[in-house]
Amino acid sequence: MTDRFTPVADARAHILAACSPVAGTQRVPLRDALGRVLAADVISPVSVPPHDNSAMDGYAVRHADLSADGDTRLAIVGQAFAGHGWAGEVAAGQAVRIMTGAVMPAGADTIVIQETARLDGSTVIVPPGQKAGQHRRRAGEDLHAGEPALRVGRLLRPADIGLAASLGIPELTVRRRVRVGVLSTGDEVMSIGDPAREGGIYDSNRYTLTGMLTRLGCEVVDLGVARDTREALSAALEAAVGEVDAIITSGGVSVGEADFVREILASLGEVTFWKIAMKPGRPMAFGTLGKGARSTLLFGLPGNPVATMVTFHFFARDALLKLMGVSPVSAPIHFAALSDTAMKKQPGRTEYQRGILELRDGLWHVAVTGAQGSGILRSMCDANCIIVLGDDCGNVAVGDAVNVIPFEGLI
Template identity: 55%
Template sequence: MTTASSSKDQLHDIVSCLSDYDPKAVPVSQAQDIIRQFVQPVNAIEKLAIRQALGRVLAAPVISGINVPAHDNSAMDGYALQGNDLPHQGHRTLSVIGTAYAGRAYQGTVNAGECVRIMTGAVMPDNCDTVIPQELTLQATELEVTIPSGKLRSGDNRRLKGEDLACGNVAISEGKVLKPADLGLLASLGIAEVAVHRRLRVAFFSTGDELRSLGETLDSGCVYDSNRYTIYGMLTRLGCDIVDMGVIKDDPDALEAAFRSAAENADAIITSGGVSVGAADYTKQIMGTLGDVAFWTIGMRPGRPMAFGKIRSNGKSAYLFGLPGNPVAVMVTFYFFARQALLHMMGATATEPLLVTAVSRTAIRKRPGRTEYQRGIATMNGQGQLEVHVTGSQGSGILRSMSEANCMIVLSHDQSDVMPDSLVQILLFEGLI
């Protein structure tokens, strides 16, 4: 959907600079780096009311126009006083001369030997710099309160003006994917609308004569197309505008028409199937004819075959992610390659997947020389330690295992077999899938 101008670099220019580049044996990290260098953000911005901005990418930094809080205020219910009135030993009795409420400040001046009853969030009275919580007082009446020594220091329990956010400072940085807390922060600053990047438009389809859509008769040797539904779910979670183009048969005219339509109407294209070695269709040929596309055999399991690049049609272009056909391989390659690239296209600040350490309760066979992603179930044991075990058979066609799993066990390129009770890295699905 973007004009077919050249990217920051051509794909072949990027890979030509890599001395160890071999398209038939691409390490995961190298493929991720190439994609990161090649993909460029889509530059289109719109303004939205903050209630509509959840999950959108902030297009410009938000600068606070006020101090938060606007005044020094009390962090709790108690008595506001001068820090010099705190007793060094024994105790001291102060006169209570009034009350300060949240939203209704005490208007008088507090002198030595006096204090003001104060509620959480109330503006600190003049001359007061300390709050003693009510539960720390020895005795309190409407007229007097007795304060012990050694319970607090001067300045305690006072929230300073601008402590949360000072006027003129950045409240939320550009590139942030807005979360519920961000909406609250924007509202606290009196900001009603923000500039965000427009939604990314992504077209996707599956290829293969053996695929059937839901509702169609399942002939011998055919399977229902599950990949479009997992891709639909993953793109929806990312907040993309999506174009489901269905199942495209292994027909050169139909495939070319689908690719051209997608390139003319979307920012990115995701396909499943048709990129493996010896595929009996025309997908790879058409991808290569329409644009700058690399075909990789990636050192990973599952998901070795993958196509990546940019295709063009009638002055428009779209980034292409040609994923494998096996259901689990589709999800793995999407999350470890396409997802980060799509976020970058949205203008989101780059963040690495957050891996955490867990104890593997099962042995895992692993051959050095490739990155492996095993489906796992992580739990917390009685000692408060995170542990994980694999879901069973790890075949790339067993989609049920992804449904059962709550994490991915990430085994690095050089790693070998994992023994029981060894530490492994896992990526939790919550918030991701």
């Protein structure tokens, strides 16, 4: 670990450059594909829509029959419903009553919406001002047969599942799930179920990390707790290398912690220890354990619970998405909000405050959750966003605009 502070952007770029998608694909039923990553383009077997159809309830007519200067009277000769079309052909002076989604009758090219038309027995009266082809959906307007409907690398959302279903596709080819081992370190760390003891703390990091990894779509392997001995940590890591795609540890990477941690990691692979120019989460390690096909990425996160969650999001999350095959990996949604809290901040590092975001009088406002210590996990529970104060940012006054990243779908 050097004395130089590494900017957040530099560390992120280094990590992403070291990652590439895992090998291995699966065919999964469409109902099980949500949250998976496409490993092959989905090619549309049909055009969508498959035929010209009506976008509105109304009357299918021939635009050439309509007067530009006054009302036009047309004889209603049939009805067309979605799934039950009209088999005839619209001739001069005729109209067909039509419902949304119904196939356009032969001969007709324009829809007159029912709110515009007037009925007189079996005759429809159409006012002037109708545009040729209005309210008509063309075959293939959404997709043409043979075109990619969904591209490789897409993280599948509910709308994507619906689109595949609309094409009659029962299964999709997706990347296998990324396997991530989660390991906590430290003599003070206790597992749930252990009797309380003086100086001990119950392990929260494995549970928060497991939750975030599960939401991300990873397969989580619980590696337990490794004690602060060379033998325990070495055995835990060696057993996991090659069995998982990545290992996330919490604790053991700070200055002043056991030097053998760095020695063990150096003996197992190539690992860089950083002091990141950020708060919380300054200490961090990243690298590769093992070699070749059995190599495993390592993310060494700090042990304080908030710092663990923040560094996971800003460094591990996007790297894991890249391992999953997501392309492109998009930055999380962020926007400006007015601060309801004054915050002290010195330029030169990025700070992540926990905030409560709300919409008032048409403007977004944000306030910190209270004490912002990196060990106060409750501050994450109370928050619904992260306030990002960039490297160049100084003190923040009430009413200043700050950058926020909502938690929804993120943590």
